[in-house]
Amino acid sequence: xxxxxxxxxxxxxxxxxxxxxRIDIPRRVxxxxxxxxIFIVVLLLAFIAWQGIQLFVKDGTPVxxxxxxxxxxxxxxxxxxxxxLPFIAGTVYVTAVALLISTPLSVGLALFxxxxxxxxxxxxxxxxxxxxxxxxxxVWGWLGITILVPFLSSTFSNDFTLxxxxxxxxxxxxGFLTGFSWMAGSLVLSVMILPTITSVSYDAFRAIPQELRTxxxxxxxxxxxxxxxxxxxxxxxxxxxxxxxGMTRAAGEALAVQMVIGNSPTMPEAITQPVTTxxxxxxxxxxxxxxGEPWQDALWTMSLVLLVISITSVVLVxxxxxxxxxx
Amino acid sequence: MTTTAGRxxxxxxxxxxxxxxxxxxxxxxxxxxxxVALWGTGVLVILILGxxxxxxxxxxWGVVSLSFILSDPSETTLGGIFPVLWNSVYMLALxxxxxxxxxxxxxxxxxxxxxxxxxxxxxxxxxESISSVPSIVVGLFGLILFVDDFHWGFSALGGALALTLFNxxxxxxxxxxxxxxxxxxxxxxxxxxxxxxxxxxxxxxxxxxIxxxxxxxxxxxxxxxxxxxxxxxxxxxxTPPHYNFLNFDLTSVASPWSPFRPATTLSVYIYKLQSEGxxxxxxxxxxxxxxxxxxxxxxxxxxxxxxxxxxxxxxxAV
Numbered sequence: 001x002x003x004x005x006x007x008x009x010x011x012x013x014x015x016x017x018x019x020x021x022r023i024d025i026p027r028r029v030x031x032x033x034x035x036x037x038i039f040i041v042v043l044l045l046a047f048i049a050w051q052g053i054q055l056f057v058k059d060g061t062p063v064x065x066x067x068x069x070x071x072x073x074x075x076x077x078x079x080x081x082x083x084x085l086p087f088i089a090g091t092v093y094v095t096a097v098a099l100l101i102s103t104p105l106s107v108g109l110a111l112f113x114x115x116x117x118x119x120x121x122x123x124x125x126x127x128x129x130x131x132x133x134x135x136x137x138x139v140w141g142w143l144g145i146t147i148l149v150p151f152l153s154s155t156f157s158n159d160f161t162l163x164x165x166x167x168x169x170x171x172x173x174x175g176f177l178t179g180f181s182w183m184a185g186s187l188v189l190s191v192m193i194l195p196t197i198t199s200v201s202y203d204a205f206r207a208i209p210q211e212l213r214t215x216x217x218x219x220x221x222x223x224x225x226x227x228x229x230x231x232x233x234x235x236x237x238x239x240x241x242x243x244x245x246g247m248t249r250a251a252g253e254a255l256a257v258q259m260v261i262g263n264s265p266t267m268p269e270a271i272t273q274p275v276t277t278x279x280x281x282x283x284x285x286x287x288x289x290x291x292g293e294p295w296q297d298a299l300w301t302m303s304l305v306l307l308v309i310s311i312t313s314v315v316l317v318x319x320x321x322x323x324x325x326x327x
Numbered sequence: 328m329t330t331t332a333g334r335x336x337x338x339x340x341x342x343x344x345x346x347x348x349x350x351x352x353x354x355x356x357x358x359x360x361x362x363v364a365l366w367g368t369g370v371l372v373i374l375i376l377g378x379x380x381x382x383x384x385x386x387x388w389g390v391v392s393l394s395f396i397l398s399d400p401s402e403t404t405l406g407g408i409f410p411v412l413w414n415s416v417y418m419l420a421l422x423x424x425x426x427x428x429x430x431x432x433x434x435x436x437x438x439x440x441x442x443x444x445x446x447x448x449x450x451x452x453x454x455e456s457i458s459s460v461p462s463i464v465v466g467l468f469g470l471i472l473f474v475d476d477f478h479w480g481f482s483a484l485g486g487a488l489a490l491t492l493f494n495x496x497x498x499x500x501x502x503x504x505x506x507x508x509x510x511x512x513x514x515x516x517x518x519x520x521x522x523x524x525x526x527x528x529x530x531x532x533x534x535x536x537i538x539x540x541x542x543x544x545x546x547x548x549x550x551x552x553x554x555x556x557x558x559x560x561x562x563x564x565x566t567p568p569h570y571n572f573l574n575f576d577l578t579s580v581a582s583p584w585s586p587f588r589p590a591t592t593l594s595v596y597i598y599k600l601q602s603e604g605x606x607x608x609x610x611x612x613x614x615x616x617x618x619x620x621x622x623x624x625x626x627x628x629x630x631x632x633x634x635x636x637x638x639x640x641x642x643x644a645v
Contacts, residue, residue: 026525027440033432034441034499037453040492044460044468051471105368112365125369127632128376134624135379136553138597139617143379145601146610191375222358245459252461254556255598279463286467286560291475303464310459314452 045307052304055082055297066301071265073285073295082298084278086267088305091277093268094182094257095250098189103243105190106197110242111227113198114205133195141259144188149260153179156272173270180262182275188256193246200245204238205231237320244320248313252306254279278302380621387618390611396619399569400596402606408616410567413583414483414590415552418562421487421586422551426498427544433495434502439528454496462556465493469561483590486562490551498547505539506532538638545631549624555594563589564599593620 055061061082068083109129113122153176161172176183208231216226232239262274263284282299289296390405398407441447457465466489473485509532517527533540567590570583580588591599597616600609 024525026528027436030432030436030440033429034436034450035446036429037433037457037495037499038449040495041453041456043472044457044465044492047468047471048464051467105371108365109368109372112369116362116365117369121369125372127628128372131376131625131628132372134549134553134628136555136594136620136624138555138594138601139553139620142597142601142613142617143382146614147382194372222354224358224361225354227361248459252459252463254461254463259598259601279461282463282467283556283559286470287564300467303467306461306464310461310464311456314455314459317455318452 045311048300048304048307051297051300052307053301055294055301058292059294059297061294061298069267073298075294080294082294082301084298084302084305086265087276087278087281087302090182090261090268090275091251091279091309094185094189094261094275094277095247097182097186097271098193098250099243099247101186102190102193102197102246106194106242106246107201107239109194109198110201110205111231113202115223115227115231129195129198132191137192137253137256138259140188140192141256144184144256144260148187149179149184151179152176152181152184152272174272176272178262178274180260180274181272182261182268183271185257185261185275185277186271188260189250189253192253192256193249196249197242197246200242201235201239204235204242207238208234237323240320241317244313244317248310251277251309252279254283258283278306383614383618383621386614390615391618395615400566400612402600402604402609402612405608405611408593408596408612408619410570410583411591411593411596411616412619413570414562414567415592415594417583418483418487418490418558418590418592419548419551421483422490422494423544423548425487426491426494426547426551429491430495430498430543430547431502431540433499434504434506435528435533437499437503438506439524439532454499457492458496460493462493462554463559465489466557466560469557473561479587481561481563481565481589482587483562484586486558486590486592487586489557489561490554493554493557494547494551497550498543501543501546502536502540505536505543508539509535535642538635538642541638542631542635545627545634549627549631552623552627553594553620555592555598558592558595559598562592562595564591564595565589566596566599567591 055066056063065082066084068081069085070081070083071086072078072081074080109125113125117125157175157177159172159175162170164170212230212234213226216230217223221229257277258280261276261280263276263280264274265276265281268275282302285295285299289299395405395407396412397409399409400406400411437447437450441450469485469489473479473488474481477485479485513531513535514527517531518524522530568581571581572583574582575584576582577585578587579585582588593616597613597620600613600616604613
């Protein structure tokens with residue numbers, strides 16, 4: 001009597017599952033939808049990796065050459081050199097300065113939202129942050145071009161020299177020439193990653209048990225002492241995760257950075273000068289090169305570098321969080 | 328008792344015994360300074376956002392009009408943005424058509440079926456990985472796969488597919504959260520009545536999760552609408568032709584309904600104009616387009632909030 005069918009299956013004890021139920025089509029379909037993401041990642045890695053190694057495999061460029069600081073991709077203008085160092089350095093420097101600006105602000109904002117802000121202030125700032133997230137990168141870039149870049153070039157056009165009484169001139173930073181610069185790129189990025197770092201650190205602060213706060217305050221500490229000595233250490237792994245996520249977003253942002261950075265494919269010299277990044281160069285050159293030529297293969301190698309950076313950061317976030325769960 | 332204890336610990340001669348009086352003047356000042364600084368960050372964000380909105384409101388003044396929205400592009404006169412706006416909407420619809428079912432199904436799996444096992448872990452890892460891949464790299468992937476290998480050339484479909492795989496993790500995670508927010512008791516009650524797992528999901532969990540699911544669709548839509556880097560090398564950057572909306576020939580490149588035509592969207596158009604536009608009106612056109620883009624983002628955002636709230640109230644009030 002395996003096939004007990006009834007108009008009301010719930011009336012008796014559950015009938016033995018029929019064929020349809022045993023195959024469980026919905027479960028399989030849902031699984032396929034979720035697992036498609038694994039398929040996409042594998043496909044993406046395979047395609048980008050394959051294209052990315054063509055520079056070495058097909059074009060015979062020595063692997064060591066990508067660490068050279070010289071970028072001369074045009075074979076009609078003399079011997080080529082596919083040094084990716086200017087782009088990697090540019091990405092690292094621009095991202096680093098963006099993080100330096102954005103981290104204190106974002107963590108401060110997260111603390112404000114979770115520890116200080118009254119309800120009404122939270123209900124104003126949080127929606128504002130959501131709108132921040134939604135502003136497209138071309139709009140940030142356009143704001144950079146029309147407001148930030150002219151401001152930098154008109155306000156800080158003079159060279160800046162730091163002189164000390166006995167030592168003499170310590171260093172000189174040249175003034176902004178056009179305003180398109182490393183600094184402009186970092187400033188635009190710092191605003192773009194602010195919501196990312198803020199929301200992830202905010203979650204980390206909210207996850208701290210209330211007892212830790214009341215316990216600390218009961219000992220007579222001020223709110224700031226509680227934040228500094230209890231909350232920040234307790235949320236450290238969450239804040240680190242937030243910074244890594246912000247870093248990933250900054251390193252991978254293409255259009256907004258390309259629009260304000262000046263795109264000079266040389267090693268970065270000063271924060272006021274034009275530099276370039278991996279994403280900017282790909283954006284600029286991809287459309288102007290021919291499929292299969294070494295120049296374009298070098299761009300694919302750059303995108304492979306970007307992919308490696310982003311997968312590394314995913315692993316990094318996992319390591320940080322595993323440490324938290326372990327402790 | 329407590330007062331005497333407080334006096335004994337604190338300053339016995341002081342007129343006002345206070346639990347706080349061990350706190351030094353310096354740390355109180357530091358606390359005040361920190362409070363001011365933390366308020367400052369909140370105020371700063373509001374000021375920046377206010378300034379941006381004000382800036383675009385002023386910049387759009389005199390540019391954005393009905394004819395700006397409804398006419399064809401031109402850089403030598405104050406051209407309109409109609410075809411690119413149409414492409415943005417078309418692309419958004421095409422992307423959501425694919426991403427919403429797949430994303431919600433994925434969310435159903437992650438919330439209702441997935442156990443703690445290596446496969447679930449691999450799916451999560453893939454989800455995080457795609458979210459962290461730079462959009463330009465996703466665009467390049469689309470360039471290889473759809474444009475070159477499939478020989479589609481620059482096409483709306485290729486762009487929409489690239490957008491789909493870029494936003495699938497977001498859509499999946501948001502739907503998973505929406506479904507997880509449904510109380511466990513609802514599921515137990517349904518299963519106890521003899522419903523199968525799928526009947527429970529279909530008739531109990533999904534209806535209850537609808538407000539959350541709609542919010543997640545709108546949030547994804549907002550991101551899709553503004554995305555440009557993914558589309559540069561998949562859907563093309565050319566200035567679109569004049570569209571004839573009576574041309575329903577889906578294989579024709581000139582038909583605005585065809586998924587196999589290049590489709591420059593509003594954000595890509597902004598990027599293109601600012602990088603290579605030469606006409607005297609380029610700045611105004613970009614300002615106007617950016618203002619429209621920002622307004623759409625605002626509408627999507629506020630819409631998601633409003634709809635979510637209304638639907639939750641309606642569904643829970645019954």
